[in-house]
Amino acid sequence: MSLALIGVTGILALLFILFFLGMPVGFSMAIVGFAGFCHVISIQAGMNMAGSVFWDVCSKYGLTVIPLFVFMGQIAFYSGVNERLYKSAHTWVGHIRGGLAMATVMACSAFAAICGSNTATAATMSTVALPEMKKYGYAPGLSTGAIACGSTLGVVIPPSVVLIIIGLATEQSIARLFYGGIGAGVLLTLLLTLSISVICRMRPEWGPVVAKRSLKDRINSLSGGAEMLILFLLIMAGLYSGFFTPAEAGAAGSFFALVISLVRRTLSLENFIKAVKDTLRISCMVIMLVAGAMIFGRFLAITRIPFDLADIVAGLHLPDWGIMLIISLIYIAGGAIMDALALLLITIPIFFPLAVQMGYDPVWFAVTITVITTLGAVTPPVGATTFVVAGVASDVPMTEVFKGVTLFLPAYLVTIALLILFPGIVTWLPGLLQ
Amino acid sequence: MTDLFKKFTRIQLAMAGCALIMMICLTCANILLRQFGMPVRGTFEVMGFMGALIFALSFGYSHEKKEHIYVSILFDRFPPKVQRAARRINSLLTIVFFALLSFQLVKNALNLKAVEEVSETLRIAYYPVILVLAFGAAYLVLLIILELFKPSGDPS
Numbered sequence: 001m002s003l004a005l006i007g008v009t010g011i012l013a014l015l016f017i018l019f020f021l022g023m024p025v026g027f028s029m030a031i032v033g034f035a036g037f038c039h040v041i042s043i044q045a046g047m048n049m050a051g052s053v054f055w056d057v058c059s060k061y062g063l064t065v066i067p068l069f070v071f072m073g074q075i076a077f078y079s080g081v082n083e084r085l086y087k088s089a090h091t092w093v094g095h096i097r098g099g100l101a102m103a104t105v106m107a108c109s110a111f112a113a114i115c116g117s118n119t120a121t122a123a124t125m126s127t128v129a130l131p132e133m134k135k136y137g138y139a140p141g142l143s144t145g146a147i148a149c150g151s152t153l154g155v156v157i158p159p160s161v162v163l164i165i166i167g168l169a170t171e172q173s174i175a176r177l178f179y180g181g182i183g184a185g186v187l188l189t190l191l192l193t194l195s196i197s198v199i200c201r202m203r204p205e206w207g208p209v210v211a212k213r214s215l216k217d218r219i220n221s222l223s224g225g226a227e228m229l230i231l232f233l234l235i236m237a238g239l240y241s242g243f244f245t246p247a248e249a250g251a252a253g254s255f256f257a258l259v260i261s262l263v264r265r266t267l268s269l270e271n272f273i274k275a276v277k278d279t280l281r282i283s284c285m286v287i288m289l290v291a292g293a294m295i296f297g298r299f300l301a302i303t304r305i306p307f308d309l310a311d312i313v314a315g316l317h318l319p320d321w322g323i324m325l326i327i328s329l330i331y332i333a334g335g336a337i338m339d340a341l342a343l344l345l346i347t348i349p350i351f352f353p354l355a356v357q358m359g360y361d362p363v364w365f366a367v368t369i370t371v372i373t374t375l376g377a378v379t380p381p382v383g384a385t386t387f388v389v390a391g392v393a394s395d396v397p398m399t400e401v402f403k404g405v406t407l408f409l410p411a412y413l414v415t416i417a418l419l420i421l422f423p424g425i426v427t428w429l430p431g432l433l434q
Numbered sequence: 435m436t437d438l439f440k441k442f443t444r445i446q447l448a449m450a451g452c453a454l455i456m457m458i459c460l461t462c463a464n465i466l467l468r469q470f471g472m473p474v475r476g477t478f479e480v481m482g483f484m485g486a487l488i489f490a491l492s493f494g495y496s497h498e499k500k501e502h503i504y505v506s507i508l509f510d511r512f513p514p515k516v517q518r519a520a521r522r523i524n525s526l527l528t529i530v531f532f533a534l535l536s537f538q539l540v541k542n543a544l545n546l547k548a549v550e551e552v553s554e555t556l557r558i559a560y561y562p563v564i565l566v567l568a569f570g571a572a573y574l575v576l577l578i579i580l581e582l583f584k585p586s587g588d589p590s
Contacts, residue, residue, distance in 0.1 A: 017524070017527075018505045019505055019507070019508045019509065020508065020509065020520060021509075021520045021521075021523055021524040021527075022504055022505075022506060022509035022517070022520055022521065022524060023504070023524040023527070023528070024502030024503060024504055025502070025503045025504065025505065026502060026503070027502070027524075027527075027528050027531070030531060031527055031528070031531045034531060034534075047534060047535075047537075047538045048538070050531075050534070050535055050538060051535060051538035051539050051541070051542050052542070054535060054539065054567070054571075055486070055539065055542065055564055055567060058485065058486040058489045058490065058567055059482040059483060059485060059486040059563065059567075060482060060485070061478045061479075061481050061482045061485070063485060064457060064481045064482065064484070064485040067454055067457075067485070067488055068457070068458065068461075071454065071458070244465070247461065247481065248461050248464075248465055251457065251458045251461030251462055251465075252461070252462060252465060254458050255458050255459075255462045258458075273451075276451040276454060276455075277447065277451070277495070279454065280447060280450050280451065280454065280488065280492040280495060280496070281492065281495060281496050281499050281501045282501065283488065283489065283492065284489055284492040284493060284495070284496035284501065285496055285501040285502050285503065287489045288496075288502060289503065337505065337507050338505050339503045339505075341503065342503045342505070
């Protein structure tokens with residue numbers, strides 16, 4: 001059996017285990033990678049490889065960034081930052097037609113600047129924003145769709161766990177990826193907001209106006225989440241200037257988030273313990289995925305599948321945009337059936353070398369595929385954030401939530417098209433990095 | 435028996451939580467003292483070791499909470515009997531892998547102990563951290579075995 005055939009068999013075995021045995025993605029990748037490595041080289045070599053990869057991943061200084069940033073997000077989450085951010089955005093744009101839905105997207109975007117989890121954002125924004133939009137007679141589809149789609153900004157706007165993992169898996173600078181994510185995140189936020197404006201122009205009854213608030217109220221509302229946004233700016237500035245390593249930025253961010261929450265008295269001991277528990281649970285899940293992906297990646301590397309694939313694609317003589325279109329379609333389809341992080345970790349060892357060989361900017365490629373996979377977080381059948389929103393909005397049928405999400409799909413597609421046509425949206429800021 | 439393991443998992447979780455807070459404090463102290471030309475020596479090294487401890491001590495809790503990412507699109511459509519059979523196969527594969535991994539980690543740790551390997555900066559023996567990681571993997575195996583012997587035999 002040739003190495004390439006063994007590699008293909010390994011990929012098929014992985015898919016079989018994932019889909020038919022219901023095994024966790026991280027475990028599946030580790031087991032298939034380990035078995036494949038043992039088959040190609042030897043059992044002892046496979047055991048040595050698995051042991052050393054597992055130790056390297058768990059003890060790598062660079063990977064300590066995961067629990068630290070997750071903890072910062074959890075502290076912000078449990079201290080009710082998103083509620084304050086929403087109230088602030090509500091006060092500023094509530095009087096515009098569809099303004100409450102716009103405020104939701106903006107609050108999601110601002111919260112994403114602290115928290116890298118889209119499901120956490122979806123859960124809390126649903127609790128905070130849905131009753132308000134219901135009170136003012138917003139169409140359920142529009143309100144739930146805005147929350148589900150706004151929540152996906154969590155993985156695009158830094159600090160994003162997904163971008164951290166891509167950075168570690170592809171040995172790229174996490175700071176550069178974070179800066180690349182800003183352009184894409186702002187663009188997506190603007191287009192989601194623009195979608196609400198267009199929808200409410202066509203269907204004014206879907207997003208009624210709310211009374212305009214005084215300037216004093218507006219300025220007062222800024223204190224609600226301003227300190228967390230200052231925290232975000234401090235982290236980004238620290239990374240920009242090289243003052244912090246990403247892990248230090250995570251630790252300092254956690255420390256200041258904790259101090260802010262204690263000073264404002266918004267974090268109880270019970271919620272602090274919950275934040276610690278959630279951080280450990282999520283970090284452990286992520287590290288298992290990374291370890292599994294590394295083991296699987298080692299197996300793929302010895303089968304030379306990524307390099308063979310790159311040669312095949314190069315032999316097709318397709319234009320660059322054509323190849324990117326194919327890759328995008330694969331990610332859109334994959335994102336619809338699999339979690340974004342898992343999909344990225346499985347496919348990066350295959351597509352990343354190809355993208356680099358094709359001459360794509362690595363930061364641009366990583367950010368673009370992250371945006372593409374976020375689409376999967378709102379589309380059926382997986383659509384994790386949509387399910388979270390539908391779970392909270394118990395009086396809104398699931399089909400209505402998915403219909404609401406459909407209203408925002410053009411915004412995603414335009415964002416992806418713009419990122420492909422104008423890579424500078426992503427690469428400009430990282431290019432300024434020292 | 436299960437309650438005992440739950441308590442044990444909580445103890446590990448508390449230790450991991452303390453390590454997380456210590457990591458934050460250590461890094462912040464290093465950032466601060468660095469400004470005065472007195473960085474905390476070996477911070478990066480200790481952070482790596484603490485990271486390993488955090489992950490090793492959280493395996494049990496993460497497994498208990500079923501935090502891991504699954505692809506359930508097809509699996510959920512299978513009849514319960516098929517799901518149960520698939521879960522058993524999957525548990526057996528996981529047990530074999532993590533048992534081998536744990537064994538290998540113990541072997542690696544003992545090798546490092548034998549050659550008196552120490553860390554680069556602080557010059558401390560770090561094989562105990564590898565042993566904790568091996569323990570984490572072994573504990574995961576133990577939890578999965580316990581699930582297999584539950585009356586329902588259903589680890590979901």
